[in-house]
Amino acid sequence: MSWNEPGGGDKKDPWSGRGSEKGPPDLDEAIRSLQEKLGGIFGGGGNNEPGSSMKSIGYLAAGAVVLWGLSGFYIVDEGNHGVVTRFGKFTDTTQAGLNWHMPAPIEQVQIVNVKQQRFIEVGYRSGGAQQTLGSVPREALMLTKDENIVDVRLAVQYQVKDAKQFLFNVANPSETLKQVTESAERGVIGSSNMDFVLTEGRSEIVAQIGKEIQEVMDAYQSGIQITSVNLQDAQPPEPVQGAFEDAIKAREDQQRLINEAQAYSNDVVPKARGAAARKSQEAEGYKEQVIAQAEGEATRFTNLLVEYKKAPDITRRRLYIETIESVLSKTNTVMIDVKGGNNLLYLPIDKLAKQPVPNVETINLPQPSLSQPQPVENIQRGAVRGRDVRGRQ
């Protein structure tokens, strides 16, 4: 190749190199040199050495033809298709690898990437790290069937499935896809209720949108294949988000209240069961106890009775005396002969009771005082007892 030949510092390219060789680009000079060469071709008389001129021009022409032919080679990368047109008319779709087409201006090739995942965004722009901030309300806000407004962000991924259709049928296919997406999206969401969109219906809606987009794009013969539709976000619109969050919180509150009550229940009921068990055990115990007591006492009495029957009188007397003895030995005992006296007896029993236990025999009975009657409450017990005692006489 001529431009690889050594001998010229700045002669990388045959055409520009030649130009600089000839000095400043001068039109006259260029025409003259061309005249000379052409004159050689047609055997013109102006040239000194017609043979050599013809030869060189022939080589030049042949070289040009070869170069022209070589320029028809092109490489289609993996995942791409080449679309070849001859004078504007579609002739072939070529696959990956080395291909040749008739060089320009006869045939032209346009290379389309058919594997590349392209995508469009509706309702937001992801440009940058903060995806949520790139909201486009005009695209994102839409009406639902129940006349609510939702904020929907959608990403559609697509591939070129037919390079020929993609190139020739629709002006600006990606813009078209966007318009179609918006339309399909609004159609589907418009026929769904808000709650459905925001909660359980997401996957269904996405599938429906994808299907509708594909149908329309196929109808346009756009050569586009939708590979996935992603609902980036479906939310209530900004102004009402607080209320929505509160409703969600309310749901949590509901659960919390129920859980708290359940906790209370779980606390109270077993405790009550425990208390009930205690009660019944206590009653059981009481039952056993009274029966055992009764049996014990009855047996004791029965045994005693046997002996009593043998000597009723003496046993009776013995029992009586023993009992009185026991009683009197344990209590403070005052013996008063009230038979003769008819004056009111006054005993400050409460005071006596507070004194260290006195010896019965050495007790000093205080004089009854009529002038200073004690409060009734204080003497009541003693008085009653006194009366009882008196009454027995």
Next chain:
Amino acid sequence: MMQNKILIGIAAVLFLGIMCIFTVSETEKAIKFQLGEIVKDDYEPGLYFKLPVVNNVKKFDSRIQTMDSKPERFLTAEKKNVIVDSFVKWRIGDVKTFYTVVAGDINQANLRLDQIIKDAFRSEFSKRDIKQLVSTDRKIIRDILIAKSREVAANLGLEIIDVQVKRIDLPSEVSSSVYLRMEAERERVAREFRSQGSEAAERIRADADRQRVVTLANAYKEAEKLRGEGDARSAEIYAKAYTEDPEFYSFYRSLNAYRETFNKPDQMLVIDPESDFFRYFKSQK
């Protein structure tokens, strides 16, 4: 100077050659004129010849074009304003008509189309309420609009591919009242949740309290029954033992009772010495 002439000759031939051919690509439609008169307009893509000067060729984009009109307000059947954003997909159908009627100008075509579509929209929208427009009747409207516009568009040399309603929105002043309504609705839902929660909680608590009361009452019942059984059994035992000698029993029991009753040192008994116990206390009788 011979070479000069030859050169000019060749250039002229080349130039004439170029003047004599033209290509029509896959994305184009072409019209050939002969002195202003259209002679051919149904070109397939490829290479064609023409006479220079006499013929000239105009090419038009044959791909599907979009008429994306500006959002506009329409009145619905219930006299509500809605903002509608739509687009029309069309391509050149009859290039001859397209050239003659709208001078082959896409913008002008869009303008004409826009008027037609708007009119059709207006009449369709005024028959329907928002609900129908938004949800149920989208496809119907689309079909009607395609059918209606197709006819008129044919007069412009256009072929309607599709008419789509992109957006049906409420005006912003209506939107804000929609937001208020949505807010109120959420509030209703929130309250419902909370009070349902309270209700359920109250039920659970009440149930727990009931269970406690019932459990305790049943336990009391059971306990009393047991105690009664015990009492009955003991009474039976006592009765059986004591009926053998009731008089002695009363005596014996009374003694026991005395012993039990008067057994604390801080009690005081005031006793008449005449009592039976002291029979021998004063004097031996």
